[in-house]
Amino acid sequence: MKNELEKLDVYLKELGEIHPDAVGKVGQEVDDAVWVVGRDRVLDVLIWLKDKGFDLLLDIAGVDGLHLGRMERFEVVYILYSIKENIRLRVKVFLPESDLKLPTATDLWQSANWAEREVFDMFGVTFEGHPNLKRILCHHEFEGHALRKDYPMMGGQWCSSTRDLREDLDE
Amino acid sequence: MGVKGHAYAKDQAGIITTRIDEIVKWGRKFSLWPLPFGTACCAIEYMGVVASGFDLARFGAEFVRFSPRQSDLLLVAGTINYKIGPVLKRIYDQMCEPKWVISMGACACSGGFYDNYAAIQGIDQIIPVDVFIPGCPPRPEAILDAILKLHEKIDREPARKQKRVTD
Ligand code: SF4
Numbered sequence: 001m002k003n004e005l006e007k008l009d010v011y012l013k014e015l016g017e018i019h020p021d022a023v024g025k026v027g028q029e030v031d032d033a034v035w036v037v038g039r040d041r042v043l044d045v046l047i048w049l050k051d052k053g054f055d056l057l058l059d060i061a062g063v064d065g066l067h068l069g070r071m072e073r074f075e076v077v078y079i080l081y082s083i084k085e086n087i088r089l090r091v092k093v094f095l096p097e098s099d100l101k102l103p104t105a106t107d108l109w110q111s112a113n114w115a116e117r118e119v120f121d122m123f124g125v126t127f128e129g130h131p132n133l134k135r136i137l138c139h140h141e142f143e144g145h146a147l148r149k150d151y152p153m154m155g156g157q158w159c160s161s162t163r164d165l166r167e168d169l170d171e
Numbered sequence: 172m173g174v175k176g177h178a179y180a181k182d183q184a185g186i187i188t189t190r191i192d193e194i195v196k197w198g199r200k201f202s203l204w205p206l207p208f209g210t211a212c213c214a215i216e217y218m219g220v221v222a223s224g225f226d227l228a229r230f231g232a233e234f235v236r237f238s239p240r241q242s243d244l245l246l247v248a249g250t251i252n253y254k255i256g257p258v259l260k261r262i263y264d265q266m267c268e269p270k271w272v273i274s275m276g277a278c279a280c281s282g283g284f285y286d287n288y289a290a291i292q293g294i295d296q297i298i299p300v301d302v303f304i305p306g307c308p309p310r311p312e313a314i315l316d317a318i319l320k321l322h323e324k325i326d327r328e329p330a331r332k333q334k335r336v337t338d
Contacts, residue, residue, distance in 0.1 A: 137254075138253075138254065138289075139253055139254040139257075142253075146288045146289070151288065152288070153286075153287060153288070154286055154287060154288065155288050156253055156287075156288055156289070156290070156291065156292070157253060157288070158253065158256075159253055159254070159256070159257065160257055161257060162257045162258055162261055
């Protein structure tokens with residue numbers, strides 16, 4: 001744990017030389033280090049981190065902070081892992097409700113494909129440049145975004161059509 | 172043998188007199204071909220019932236088919252959400268008459284503890300159900316009991332007019 005943090009500090013310093021002020025806040029949540037990055041810098045930081053050996057994108061998570069009373073309602077968290085160094089890192093981006101857009105990370109990690117579709121499906125964040133940004137979990141006729149805090153908890157929606165599986169395979 | 176009628180044995184040749192309805196129902200009852208629509212943990216329990224421990228074959232319903240065109244018992248085991256709902260309805264529609272439906276487990280019967288944006292609160296909202304099995308998951312004995320209940324129901328129904336109205 002201590003080694004990890006030291007290593008991350010070194011990374012942070014190196015990153016600061018190339019992309020100064022890219023990382024805003026540095027913190028620790030539960031057992032992972034968190035770097036808060038601005039939306040326009042996130043792709044730079046992710047590219048840099050991948051070159052540094054963060055070869056796995058474990059997941060992309062969305063968070064709706066509707067009741068937290070902060071400026072930006074949504075956050076998107078990239079959870080990265082470096083196999084070589086055995087370090088985990090979360091890169092966090094805050095997004096205002098009026099402008100839910102992020103550049104896609106599918107060019108860096110293949111696993112970003114489905115993870116970004118899930119965040120799009122559940123929170124309505126659009127990832128620009130994504131090859132196939134469609135709902136992944138909810139029915140394709142579903143309206144709204146189910147994990148937003150203002151979506152009714154028991155708000156099931158009757159969807160009636162079935163999709164030909166071949167449609168999905170063709171894409 | 173379970174058929175209502177009279178049996179004669181004269182000079183070694185066995186003869187049974189009965190009504191056509193009785194013999195048809197008898198055939199249907201003891202050769203149910205289930206289509207296990209397993210979507211969650213209940214399906215695992217169902218596997219236990221079919222396997223040798225509880226041996227569903229004793230009641231003639233062990234011949235599991237994965238094609239709706241070859242089965243006459245739709246056994247819904249597991250959580251049904253709004254996305255799989257249309258698929259379930261379509262599979263039910265593809266099955267030939269006569270057909271029966273068993274809803275197995277709290278999830279299929281009522282949504283179970285998933286009262287949220289995703290889970291349908293009971294499959295009887297989209298297809299007709301003949302037997303509900305409560306439990307999470309139901310004990311194998313409960314599943315065997317449901318098969319026996321279905322036997323009774325088939326016995327009660329007229330054999331030649333088993334058409335249902337679905338829309
Ligand atoms: S009723 Fe219980 S065991 Fe059956 S599918 Fe639902 S959660 Fe699983």
